[in-house]
Structures are given as structure tokens and as C-alpha cells.
Amino acid sequence: MAADNESMGESQRFAKFVSDTRWEDIPSNIRHEANRSLLNFFACSLGGSRDAAVKALAATLSPFAGPGVATVIGRQEKFDPLNAAFLNAVSANVFDFDDTHTPTIIHPSAPVAPALFAFAETSRISGPQLLLAFVLGVEAECRIGNAVSPGHYKRGWHITSTCGVFGAAIAIGKVMGLSAEHMKWALGNASAQAGGLLETLGTMAKSISVGNAARNGYLAAVCARQGVSGPERPLEGPYGFLNVTGPNANSACIVNGLGEHWELGSNTYKPYPCGVVLNPVIEACIALARDERMSLSDIERVVVTGHPLLRERTDRIEPRSGREAQVSAQHSVAVVLTDGKAGLAEFSDACAAAPSLRPLREKVFVVEDDSYAVESAMVTIYLRGGNKLSLTTEQARGSSNNPLSDADLEKKLSELVDYSNAPCEKARLIDAIWALDTVDDAGKVIALAAGVPR
């Protein structure tokens, strides 16, 4: 057996692992992380469900869509499962407020969860079946992401899209009960569809590649079931995904420690809808705005000090859109000191364009200091008359070492539903997500997130 295993390629070994793994094999902390990821997924998808990109894509796909059997989260339309998976992935990711697999910066849930829930509305599967497939789908995309990191993203690939398609394929392959051979074909059929470029970030085109990851991964698995064959080594072959999109890919990441180490354990959730490097800055500003008595008009200068990445990624004094505001230290400081909070409204196009924030943004300076970790930052406010207020965040919430609590995630869902105004019974949905491992029909859970007034 061991020798056999060694003679198999990484694609085949991974496919066999997926076919063989049972719900009983998943440790309880990883099971709970699956619930947390799905709660965060529904939160983000509900929050994004009324965004212009989701609307435009739903309108585009509608004339081509098959029978409407699957829920579009936060919306009234129903679509065929492939298109529903596409649209729910788009809404989950449109604000980049979704989860982050720290080693790769993949957003793991957006491609995988929508495919599974769309499947669950057409073929009855239990909660544990869905959760197991979710864990394995995330395992696939994140291990493939590990294998091509860091060269892949650096070269310009939108890693959530390019790797996500494998996650959706494995997840759907698992709920369909594919054999190891067909599971490998599902990987091959996914490899033929992997795409997505960083150049599209900040435009709606990015959402197409994220939606495709969910849709095309789903399709890859259904193709495999139907007999559409793939190559023997879709990942590690000389012209396979790893070598072509690497560079310097390490195929051992696909199989090392399978069943012992779970990638979902490295998943994190954002407290604020902006670049993670801004988290410690925002937290310091929230505390300063809450605790210190100052008038905004007294502020002469704000100095933000942090890890070099902070300056590199976010020193942006004039964001031209909500998307740019999400990666602007100047905007973040100005809006949080003004409003006391940092939700989607504070990073909207309208807020980015608000003339009232401009004077304060111009007073914010970013200083790099490589003694700071990326999860920490200091904010110092210089006031007229010589006074100075300063606060340091040591460990921003939302990082691996200071994760959002279950209650934080519930609150995030509640606030995002309020933001998008989707007519969703929040408490029932939250309860249903926590109870997923006990239900016979996982499809009923997503139905609770439909944007249909009850």
C-alpha cells in the first residue's frame, strides 16, 4: 500500500484522500471552523447581495439561465445551480470582506460554499455531508494555493479565482460521491478552467473570475461524473496547473500531512471591510474616537506608524472609489475619527467622494517602521495647542492570534443584513448555520437567506 501510494502522483493521491475521507475523520475544532466560515460567508454574501456588480451580472446571466431551482442569497430571483453558485460567490466576495486563508490570502469560502449550497437545493444532502465537502474543498484550494505561493500571486494571478475552481470541484465531487479516478478527472476538468488576473482588481471584471471559480468547479465535477476524462497529473504534470502558473511551485504541499493538518484551521475573518494591514490602524482610531475628548477641527496632524507593508499598500491620500478607500490609510483614519466606526458604509463610493473627509485625510501621514508586526500599528494625533494623543494596537482583531469570536461573527452578519436591507430573518439563519451538523437537508439553510419577504 505504501509503495503504491508513492508511485501515485500528487493529483491522484489527493483525489484518493478526498474520496476516502469521512465526517468522522474531521477534528471537532475544524468542524466548528467550518460553521464559522459559513456564518461569515452568509454575512458577506447578504451584505454584498445588492451591490451593482451582483445586479449587473444577474441581469446578464438571466436570459441564458436554466430552470430557477436555486436561491440567490439576499435576492428574490432563483437561478439554475451553476448560475446561482456564480452569483453567490460574487456577492460573498464583492467587498473583499470575506474570509482569508492567511498563508495564501485566498478567500476560501466564496468559491466553495455557493457551489455546495446550490447543489444542496437540487439533491438532498445532510448538513454533515455539506460540511465535510466544504472542509475538503477548502483543503484542495488552499493546498494548491500553498503549492504555488508566493510566486503565483506575485506574477499576477488572482489566487482566490485560480485555486478556488479546484475547491469547488472537489467539494461537489465529494457530495456526488465520485470515485478517486473521477475525482482526479474533476481536478483535470477544473484545471482547464482556472483563470483570473490581478489586473482586474478594483473593477467588476474581478467578480467574473470569482463567480466562475464556483460555477466552473461545480461544472468540472458534474463533467467528471458524466465521463469527461481529464489528464493523469492535472496539478503536477509538466504542463499542469502548478508548473504553468507557478513559478517554483512545490507539489509536495498537495499531499504532505494529509488528514493531519487541516487548512481550514488557518482561516480568518475580517472585522472591517478593508485591507487587513489597516485593521490595527482602524482599531486604534475607533478607541481614540470613543475615549478621547477632542474636536476634529483641533487635529493638526495624524501619524500612523506600522510595518512597511502598511505604507506600501495603503499610503493613498485621494481614493477615487470605495475600492480604493478600502486600501487608503488616510481615508480609514479620517472616516473612523469622524464616524467612530468602519463598516461597509464607511468604504462606499459615496463616502470616498465625500468632500467633508478631505481636509482630515490631508493631515494623515504614514510612517514605516520594521519593528512593527503587520498586526500592530501606532496612531498619534497632534492637536492644536501642542497636545498629543497616541494609541498602539498590539494585535488587531481578526488575525490568527486574535480571531473574531462566534458572537463577533453573528454581529457581523446582523450588521451586513442591515446594511444591504435584505429581508432575512437573521436569528433563524444564524441558528440554522450553527446547527448545520444536525440537519438532514442542508438545502433548507440557504433558503433562509433568500431575499424574499416572509
Place this chain on the structure above:
Amino acid sequence: MAADNESMGESQRFAKFVSDTRWEDIPSNIRHEANRSLLNFFACSLGGSRDAAVKALAATLSPFAGPGVATVIGRQEKFDPLNAAFLNAVSANVFDFDDTHTPTIIHPSAPVAPALFAFAETSRISGPQLLLAFVLGVEAECRIGNAVSPGHYKRGWHITSTCGVFGAAIAIGKVMGLSAEHMKWALGNASAQAGGLLETLGTMAKSISVGNAARNGYLAAVCARQGVSGPERPLEGPYGFLNVTGPNANSACIVNGLGEHWELGSNTYKPYPCGVVLNPVIEACIALARDERMSLSDIERVVVTGHPLLRERTDRIEPRSGREAQVSAQHSVAVVLTDGKAGLAEFSDACAAAPSLRPLREKVFVVEDDSYAVESAMVTIYLRGGNKLSLTTEQARGSSNNPLSDADLEKKLSELVDYSNAPCEKARLIDAIWALDTVDDAGKVIALAAGVPR
């Protein structure tokens, strides 16, 4: 204006060129080449329409498909336009018998023509509108292919798929009358979907990437019309298609000589369904089998001499499938000397597995000689008793310098219809394709290729 033009990026300049170009701007030889390409497209698609990959993919997509308004060539089902475009691209390319753009080895028609004909069945467009959009779509994919060649294919990208999606996007953008700005978005929306790996060659998974090129290109343009925005420089941007998938891409290829040099002029059509390097070998064998009196049992040895690529790509004594037979000099020589012809039946899985060909295949040797051009080869047959027959093909048919005639293309369509047994009125279809530039409703032409008995 000139200065303006220079300040624009290549994506924008190309988009503007497409928006501005009229049917009157297309030279007559290029117009005629468009008819020839489409004739060859219908021939290949009809020939491939009953292949197992087409059947499996049609069965896979059927439950997810929208209203059936568009023809699937050679078949009875109708599908929504996106899925019909997908399936017709698959059938056109499944045997690699379709056209070849010599500089890039892109198969230009498979992604572009199916998207246009599917569109023509839902929105009335004239023959010249379709032909103009076809010429421009081919221009897009082949110029982008030129820009990334040869590094792109060498790295492992299936260039027909990766570049084809841009061709379909531009073609559909043109028939929809997109502005230059929206045309650029269509390029961006296509860039988010470009994919396809050489590792999948020889498996059905390859067909998924070719089908997606047509489908996703179509989708990219409809998205752009609906307001789905793309980046400013989807092709030449730092993380755009050229830089990410190059390497060593040359963005000047996108715009140099626009409107003066037309890529469709470099399109070629295969006389035989196999690797083009085998064309001169097959022709010599057909002539030897026809003209020489010999018994196969008298053959002691066959020596094939040609360009180094011939040995490198086709020295394959035991093909395990029809796909491998297509790139086997041994199989090609054996089957042609035996049957006297080289059609799809001679490169089927069944024929590759036929035990009767085995003894002859084992007597065939490939010798490289770099004094031969790739379009030429010598076949020498050593007979028992010391006699020797030898024939050299100087310039194989199907190459740029010895193209198939219009009559050859008509014959190809006829033979491929006979092969697949599709119930198609060949003469009416052929006439309609030649007359495309005179018709008001291009959608009627593809209806003639439906696999519906009349």
C-alpha cells in the same frame, strides 16, 4: 489625434479599431477567407458532432441550460446561446481537424464562429455583420496570440483556449455595436476568464477549455454591455494577460499595422485530421499506395525523412488512442498504405487499436534531416527482394503556400458529414456559406446545419 492615439494603451487602441471598422474596410481576399474559414468550421463541427466528448458535455450541461433557442450543429437538441456556443466550439475542435493560424498554431474559428452563430439565432444580424465580426474576432485572438508567442504555448498554455476567449468577446462586442470603452471592458471581462492547459491535451478536459473560450467570450461582451466594467489595460497592464501569461510578450503586436495587415490571411486548413507535420508524409503515402503496385506483405521497411520536428512530435510506434494516432508517423504510414486514405476513420480509437496495422507500424522509422522544410518529407519503402520505392512531397497541401482550394473545402465538408452521419443537406449548407455576404439573416445558415432530419 495621432498624439491621442499614442497616449492610449494597446487594449484601448485595439478596442477603438474594432468599434470603428466597417465591412467596407475589409479587403476582398480577407472577406473570401472568412467564407473559407466558416466552411471549414462547419465541416469540422459536423464531423465532430457525434463524438463522445460532445455527447458527454451536452448531457452535462442540459439540466443547467436556459431556453433552447440556438442550434447545436449536427445534433437535434437546442440550447441557450452560451451553451450552444460552447458545444459548437467543442465539436469544431474535438478532432483538431479545424483551421490553424500558422504563426501561433491557434485554431481561430472554433472560439469565434460558434459565438457569432449563436448570437445570430437570437438577434437578427446580416451576413456581412457576422463576417465583419468574425474577421475582427480572429484579428483579436491571433494578434494577442502573436504578442505572447512563442513563450506562452511553450510554458504550457493551450493557446486556442486562452486567446480564443478574446476573439469571441470582440466578435460579440462588434455585433452588439459596443462603444470603444465597452469593447475594452469586454477585453477585460474576457481576460478574467482566459484559461486552458496543454496538460489536458488528449483528454476530454481539453474540450472544456475550448468550449469555454466561445461561451465565456460571448459572456464577456454581454457583461460589458450590461455595465460590468473592466480594467484600463487588460492586455498590457502589469498584471494583465500579456505579462502574466507571456513570458516575454510583445504588446506592439496588438496594434502594429492595424487595418493594413489581417491575421485571417494567415489561416490554413488541414487536409488530414492529424498533426500538420505529418501532412507531407501522408501525401507521399497516398500517392505511393495509389500509383505503385506492391503488396503490403512485401514491405520490409519504411523510412520517413523530414524536418527534426517530424521525429520529435510523431515518432510513436504504439499509439494507445485515436488522439495518439493523430501524432504517430508509424500509424499514419501504416494506415495510409493499407487503406489509401487518411480521414477521421483512419484516426479513430478503433483504428488505432486494430491489430492488423501493428506489423506494418513496427517497420516504420523516422529520420530527421534539417535540410527539409516542415512542409516537406520523403517516404522510402524497401521491398523484399531489394526493390525500393521513394517519393518526396515538396510542399504539403494545406500549408500557406499550397492551400486547400475552395473545392477541397467543400469536399471536406461533404466527407465529414458522411463520417458523422449527420442529417444535413450538404449542398444547401455549402451554398449558404458562400452566399453569407448577401443574406439579411445570418442565423438561417446555422439552422441548415442542425442535425434534424428534414
